[in-house]
Amino acid sequence: MSGTKIAGRAGVYIAAVVLAVYSAFPIYWMIASSLRPTQEMLMNPTLIPTKITFDYYYSLLAQTDYPRQFLNSLIVALATVALTMVLSVMIAYGVTRQRIRGKQMIIGGMLYAYMFPPLLLAIPLYAMFTRIGLNDTLLSLVISHLTITMPLGVWFLWGFFKTMPFELEEAAMVDGCTRLGAFLRVVLPLSVPGLVTVAIFAFLLSWTDYTFALVMIGSDANKTVPLGLASMVGAFDLRWGDVMAGSTLIALPLFAAFVMLSRYFVQGLTAGAVKG
Amino acid sequence: MLPGFLAVGVIATLVLIVGPAIYAVSLSFYDAPSLTSEPVWVGFAKYGELLVSAEFWNALRNGFVYAGLAIFLQVVLGIGFALLLNQRFFGRTLLRGLAFLPYLLPTVIAVLTFKWMVDGSLGIVTITMADLGLPPIYWFETETASMISVIMISVWLWTPFVTTTFLAGLQTVPQQLYEAARVDGAGPVRRFFHVTLPSLRPILTVIILLRSVWMFNKFDVIWLTTQGGPLGATEHLPILSYRKAFALYDIGSGAAVATLSFLVLMVAVTLYFLLFPMEKAK
Numbered sequence: 001m002s003g004t005k006i007a008g009r010a011g012v013y014i015a016a017v018v019l020a021v022y023s024a025f026p027i028y029w030m031i032a033s034s035l036r037p038t039q040e041m042l043m044n045p046t047l048i049p050t051k052i053t054f055d056y057y058y059s060l061l062a063q064t065d066y067p068r069q070f071l072n073s074l075i076v077a078l079a080t081v082a083l084t085m086v087l088s089v090m091i092a093y094g095v096t097r098q099r100i101r102g103k104q105m106i107i108g109g110m111l112y113a114y115m116f117p118p119l120l121l122a123i124p125l126y127a128m129f130t131r132i133g134l135n136d137t138l139l140s141l142v143i144s145h146l147t148i149t150m151p152l153g154v155w156f157l158w159g160f161f162k163t164m165p166f167e168l169e170e171a172a173m174v175d176g177c178t179r180l181g182a183f184l185r186v187v188l189p190l191s192v193p194g195l196v197t198v199a200i201f202a203f204l205l206s207w208t209d210y211t212f213a214l215v216m217i218g219s220d221a222n223k224t225v226p227l228g229l230a231s232m233v234g235a236f237d238l239r240w241g242d243v244m245a246g247s248t249l250i251a252l253p254l255f256a257a258f259v260m261l262s263r264y265f266v267q268g269l270t271a272g273a274v275k276g
Numbered sequence: 277m278l279p280g281f282l283a284v285g286v287i288a289t290l291v292l293i294v295g296p297a298i299y300a301v302s303l304s305f306y307d308a309p310s311l312t313s314e315p316v317w318v319g320f321a322k323y324g325e326l327l328v329s330a331e332f333w334n335a336l337r338n339g340f341v342y343a344g345l346a347i348f349l350q351v352v353l354g355i356g357f358a359l360l361l362n363q364r365f366f367g368r369t370l371l372r373g374l375a376f377l378p379y380l381l382p383t384v385i386a387v388l389t390f391k392w393m394v395d396g397s398l399g400i401v402t403i404t405m406a407d408l409g410l411p412p413i414y415w416f417e418t419e420t421a422s423m424i425s426v427i428m429i430s431v432w433l434w435t436p437f438v439t440t441t442f443l444a445g446l447q448t449v450p451q452q453l454y455e456a457a458r459v460d461g462a463g464p465v466r467r468f469f470h471v472t473l474p475s476l477r478p479i480l481t482v483i484i485l486l487r488s489v490w491m492f493n494k495f496d497v498i499w500l501t502t503q504g505g506p507l508g509a510t511e512h513l514p515i516l517s518y519r520k521a522f523a524l525y526d527i528g529s530g531a532a533v534a535t536l537s538f539l540v541l542m543v544a545v546t547l548y549f550l551l552f553p554m555e556k557a558k
Contacts, residue, residue, distance in 0.1 A: 091285030098278040117493040119517045120534040124299035208382035210496040226384040247385040254380040
């Protein structure tokens with residue numbers, strides 16, 4: 001190997017280490033801080049905790065609203081995913097298969113929906129929910145999350161259904177399937193990768209949302225984890241250990257899901273229309 | 277079945293998106309101190325008040341500074357990281373995963389972790405800087421430092437989007453083009469500017485568009501970090517809109533700010549399309 005080549009390889013590895021530290025250190029520090037005993041945290045902390053303790057997790061789960069908030073987040077995210085799937089599959093499939101005028105408008109409108117400032121939707125939705133008595137409910141949060149996840153789902157699945165040949169359904173219908181039967185038995189199973197992608201991103205958006213939750217939710221009982229954690233910092237003297245434990249608990253499921261589904265994440269990102 | 281599907285879709289879109297958007301715009305013509313009191317029609321008065329107020333122009337300028345710098349850094353770093361991750365080296369798959377992780381984090385967690393790391397007495401950054409004999413930085417107390425803080429958090433969170441999208445694009449560039457450029461004697465820098473960038477121009481156009489729209493509308497990073505302070509130094513249009521509607525209970529003004537920010541974005545996006553026409557998708 002020539003000198004410049006060796007220098008080039010060394011440069012690549014140095015850059016790789018820099019990128020690894022830049023990306024992962026804050027996450028490592030969050031996890032390490034959640035496991036460190038308090039007296040160690042108050043002194044000059046070592047890079048690796050000398051003793052591991054689960055005290056913060058215990059106090060977080062036993063003495064705060066965190067379990068309740070975690071459950072709220074889960075309910076909201078799962079309901080958002082379910083409704084997003086049903087609605088966006090129906091619209092995207094309808095638009096690609098039905099010959100009607102104005103379908104470009106529906107698809108174009110979905111793209112414009114992306115440009116709406118969240119508050120342009122949050123203010124009127126909040127006003128409407130207040131009038132009909134739905135304010136400060138988990139349902140109001142699910143409905144507001146749908147305003148982002150549904151356009152995303154339609155936009156993504158539209159591209160997916162468009163490329164799927166008509167002949168597949170026609171063949172099934174010639175064999176005696178109804179259109180609904182052909183859709184359920186032929187189109188949906190073939191769309192699984194697209195459906196998984198939409199479900200992942202809908203979950204991610206709903207699970208991580210802070211803005212809509214801040215506007216919609218007022219009572220402690222209905223707070224989701226992002227909202228609960230944020231108010232924990234404002235409320236008492238800073239209990240950083242608890243906060244970092246809560247942060248770790250909400251981040252780890254996302255990391256686990258990513259490891260299992262990373263293929264779909266990349267697919268969804270490159271399709272160009274995902275989470276902001 | 278299909279007409280039924282479409283009907284459900286159209287109704288859902290109207291109820292969820294079109295209706296509220298129209299309602300928001302109409303709210304901007306009313307004076308309503310609360311959501312239960314009877315609103316009073318005031319025409320364009322809210323817009324007039326805003327357009328002569330210093331806080332509106334301050335928020336607009338801050339929005340451009342925040343979005344502009346954050347997008348610039350995300351794109352430059354993202355392309356750099358993508359080029360690195362496209363090299364062959366030991367541990368590349370793991371590093372690709374690590375580089376993506378910040379994107380998965382809820383904003384709240386990124387902000388809280390940042391606040392913890394720069395905490396005045398116990399934060400690792402504070403302690404390390406003191407050990408190195410560097411002067412302390414007041415991250416959220418001075419105007420420049422607080423703007424830098426919100427930009428840094430945003431760049432850390434969303435650079436992975438650019439990295440991953442650009443990396444996926446890199447794999448579609450035909451290898452023959454690189455071979456040809458190499459034969460013609462082009463070094464790595466010229467290969468990047470004459471092969472990679474032109475091939476990935478359509479992807480880059482979309483990345484910059486999407487990131488701009490999102491950064492311009494981004495509310496949570498700044499709200500959670502500084503709430504627009506100190507003294508309005510990080511207040512941009514989404515924060516101003518939220519403050520008007522939910523802290524000052526002036527719903528009309530809040531809606532007017534949101535409408536104006538949508539209009540600004542529409543103009544910017546239209547100009548962008550004129551400057552960089554989208555090529556037809558494959």
